[in-house]
Amino acid sequence: xxxxxxxxxxxxxxGVDYASEERLVDDGLIDxxxxxxxxxxxxxxxxxxxxxxxxxxxxxxxxxxxxxxxAKVREEWS
Amino acid sequence: MxxxxxxxAIFLCVTVFLYYTFLRRYQWQxxxxxxxxxxxxxxWVNVVFISVTTLTVYAAGxxxxxxxxxxxxxxxxKRVMVICLLINFxxxxxxxxxxxxxxxxxxxxxxxxxxxxxxxxxxxSFYTFQTMGYIIDVHRGKEAERSLPRFALFATFFxxxxxxxxxxxxxxxxxxxxxxxxxxxxxxxxxxxxxxxxFKKMVIADRLIPVIRELTGGGVIIADGTAAIDGAxxxxxxxxxxxxxxxxxxFCDFTGGIDITIGIAKTLGIxxxxxxxxxxxxxxxxxxxxxxxxxxxxxxxDYCFYPMSSSKIMFKFGKFAxxxxxxxxxxxLPIYINTMILWFLTGLWHGASWNFIMWGLANGFAIxxxxxITPLFSKFNKRFDTQSKAAFRAWQIFRTFWIMNFIRAFDxxxxxxxxxxxxxxxxxxxxxxxxxxxxxxxxxxxxIMLSAAVAxxxxxxxxxxxxxxxxxxxxxxVFCASIGFAILIFGAYGFxxxxxxxxxxxx
Numbered sequence: 001x002x003x004x005x006x007x008x009x010x011x012x013x014x015g016v017d018y019a020s021e022e023r024l025v026d027d028g029l030i031d032x033x034x035x036x037x038x039x040x041x042x043x044x045x046x047x048x049x050x051x052x053x054x055x056x057x058x059x060x061x062x063x064x065x066x067x068x069x070x071a072k073v074r075e076e077w078s
Numbered sequence: 079m080x081x082x083x084x085x086x087a088i089f090l091c092v093t094v095f096l097y098y099t100f101l102r103r104y105q106w107q108x109x110x111x112x113x114x115x116x117x118x119x120x121x122w123v124n125v126v127f128i129s130v131t132t133l134t135v136y137a138a139g140x141x142x143x144x145x146x147x148x149x150x151x152x153x154x155x156k157r158v159m160v161i162c163l164l165i166n167f168x169x170x171x172x173x174x175x176x177x178x179x180x181x182x183x184x185x186x187x188x189x190x191x192x193x194x195x196x197x198x199x200x201x202x203s204f205y206t207f208q209t210m211g212y213i214i215d216v217h218r219g220k221e222a223e224r225s226l227p228r229f230a231l232f233a234t235f236f237x238x239x240x241x242x243x244x245x246x247x248x249x250x251x252x253x254x255x256x257x258x259x260x261x262x263x264x265x266x267x268x269x270x271x272x273x274x275x276x277f278k279k280m281v282i283a284d285r286l287i288p289v290i291r292e293l294t295g296g297g298v299i300i301a302d303g304t305a306a307i308d309g310a311x312x313x314x315x316x317x318x319x320x321x322x323x324x325x326x327x328x329f330c331d332f333t334g335g336i337d338i339t340i341g342i343a344k345t346l347g348i349x350x351x352x353x354x355x356x357x358x359x360x361x362x363x364x365x366x367x368x369x370x371x372x373x374x375x376x377x378x379x380d381y382c383f384y385p386m387s388s389s390k391i392m393f394k395f396g397k398f399a400x401x402x403x404x405x406x407x408x409x410x411l412p413i414y415i416n417t418m419i420l421w422f423l424t425g426l427w428h429g430a431s432w433n434f435i436m437w438g439l440a441n442g443f444a445i446x447x448x449x450x451i452t453p454l455f456s457k458f459n460k461r462f463d464t465q466s467k468a469a470f471r472a473w474q475i476f477r478t479f480w481i482m483n484f485i486r487a488f489d490x491x492x493x494x495x496x497x498x499x500x501x502x503x504x505x506x507x508x509x510x511x512x513x514x515x516x517x518x519x520x521x522x523x524x525x526i527m528l529s530a531a532v533a534x535x536x537x538x539x540x541x542x543x544x545x546x547x548x549x550x551x552x553x554x555x556v557f558c559a560s561i562g563f564a565i566l567i568f569g570a571y572g573f574x575x576x577x578x579x580x581x582x583x584x585x
Contacts, residue, residue, distance in 0.1 A: 031364065032379050033449060036387035036413050040396050044409070049393045052385035053218035076149070 001070075005063050008041045018063055025057040035060055042066075048073060079119045081240070081338045082279050089116065094345055098260040106255045109235065109346070110227055116236040117200070124199035127173070128234060131166050135209040136229045138162035139222035147219065159217040163210055170206045174198050178430030201239045203427060207377055209233050212247045214381050220248060228255055237342040241335045243353040243373040250350075258347025266554040271341030273561040274538065278334030280569035281531045285524065286327040292518050293320040294490045294500070313503035315513040320500070321483040324490050326532060329358065332371070356539060361474035363444045366482055378424055386416045418442045433497065437488035444481060527568055534564075 009018045012034050016024070024030045030038070038060070039050050050073055059069040079086045093112045101108045118125050141158050145151050173196045180191045212232070216222045223229040231254060232247055293312045312320070336353045343350045353372050360366035367375050386392060392412045400408035418439065425438020464470040484501065491497040515525060 031368070032383060033364065033413070036383065036416065037409070039384075039388050040392075040409055040412060043388075043393055044396065044400065049390065050388050052388050055380075055384040055388060 001067060002063055004045060005042075005066055008038065008045060009063070012037045012041065022062040022064075024062060025060050030060065042070070046070065049077075051077065079116060081335060082276055082284075085119075090342065097258075097346060102257075105257060105346075106231055107227065109254075110231040113231065113234040113236040113239065117234060117239065120200040121197075127169060127199045127202065128205060130169065131205060131209055132230045132233045133226075134162055134165050135213050135233070136223070136226050138213055139216045139229070140224070142213070142216050143222040155217055159213055162213050166206050166210060170202055172196065173202060175426075175430045201241070204242050204244060205233055205239060207374075207427075208244050211244065211377055211381055215247065223247065223251070231255075237339045238350060241332070241339070242371075243336065243339070243351050244377050245351060245373065253348045256347075261347065264347055265345050266558065268341045268344030268346075270554055270558050270561070271337050271344060273341075273558055273565065274535075275334040275337030275339075275341060276565050276569070277531070277561050278330035278337065278535065280565055282528060282535075283327050283331035283334060284569075285528065286323050286330075289518050289520055290320060290324050290327060290490055293323070295492055295496070312518065313500065314506075314508040315504075315510050316518070317487070317500045317504050319513075319515075319518070320490060321487050324486060325358075325479070325483050328486065328489070330535075356543070358479055359475055360478050361471060362478055363441070363448050363481060366478055367441070367445070374424075374427075378420055382423060383416060383420050386419065387413065392416065414446050417446055421445075432494050433488045433491070436494050436497070437485060440485045440488065444485060531564075531568065 006018045009016070009030075013030055016029050018024075021027075021029060025035075035055065039055065043049055048070065050069075054069055054073055059065050079089060089112075093108065097105055097108055114125065117128060138158050138161070142155050145155050145158070147155070176196055177193050180193055183189060184191055209232075212223075223232065228251075232245075232250055235245075235250070235254065238245060293316055333354050340350050340352070351373055355369040355372065357366055357370035360369055395415075396409065396412045399411040402408065403411060421438040421442030422435060423438070424441070425435045428434040428437070459465055487501060488494070488497050491500055515521075520528075
């Protein structure tokens, strides 16, 4: 899953070291447009709809945070 | 009560005095009473509307919290939130948009329904948005406020009531209900912020508004009650002047109002979120909207843009669009549709007029264009290493400033048609030879005074931005005195002068 997420992130916006970056939103490396693109891509790739209450900056700051959020969505919504 | 009026100054002095002296044990309760007194000055009927909002949202918040979060209760929790949203948005819709809707139905179907001519309660858009944000947050799992008076203060806190910032309960609660000891630093910092706000409003914005009225024939935002002339008398080069002066005016009027709001809160020891981050230094349109009216932008982002983007309909539409239009365009289409819906709503929030709707759509369109051409520009920027060149960054700032100026033209002309005609005249009838500042009431003393005032603001902004440590008390007192004198000498006020409401008050 990590590799898939990094690939999606690179498609959304290139030139960021997603493997090590931990402040993607806080440091402005991705913006709201990138986040909704990411949501659409994740939904398409994993067939998983992310409810709006999960769309918080802290869930998009790193690949690890994204993975944790997706696991939580799967657990609570499927 | 206008922030830039003697009545408000007296009201504020009495409130602050009681806050730190006789009623220091009851500070937030005093603020609640003061907020209702302040609001009652706008009309008793308005107090009824804000009370209905306060009560319904408070009750809905408690009700949602009482329903367990388990999966089987999701629909019940959502139902309570939706009912609360419907009641409050319906009140806003009727009071703000009834005339506009009936006018359009009449003209579209050739009917003759009578216009209700409701008067929009002061700040209804702001307090509705703030409280609706709260109820959505509670539905998403945040703690509801248990005390009705405390919640009422969150909904009505007078400094931010009239033009924002649109606060989140979780941010404001942390500072609003605490006891605050008098602190000279906070007080003088707050006072200097209030004076900067008054300086922007009274020395710059209020002097420019009549000039823009003359230039544009009285647009949707700065109409003075007289009939607007649907066809600008001043065309071509004067249109450039209009949009340029309006950029300065709206900046000084709105940021001035927010400076006063944040300054008042600071004198009370309360910290409010900043609403601006030097927006005219933005190098792109999306960046501009991250730096202008920040709390409104984040409200629309968190409560509209994200939920729409992750909704079931968009989830299905995204799959459909990819199948039909292919991966590249199909994945962007839902996002661009959401962007246009979002900016349509943002335009509508600003006012019941096609001008505002067009203004919103123009912003959405510009952002989409920017998104599309960014990859091309990125290649160009990389190839020529443009970002290390100050001249190129200055060009990007200049370009963004003028794109936003042209979009804002919808605010100042009386109709969409008049705006397009004015814009077209720049290309068809520029008329540089007939350009004259004196013709629109700007004479040399005004120009020198306004230029000096704008230069002063730029210097204050630059110093504040670079300053690493707090100014000394002496420096703050000298600063306050200087700005105070500047307002007394150059400000637009006094007998025979019609003080202009802050532009954002009418939203």
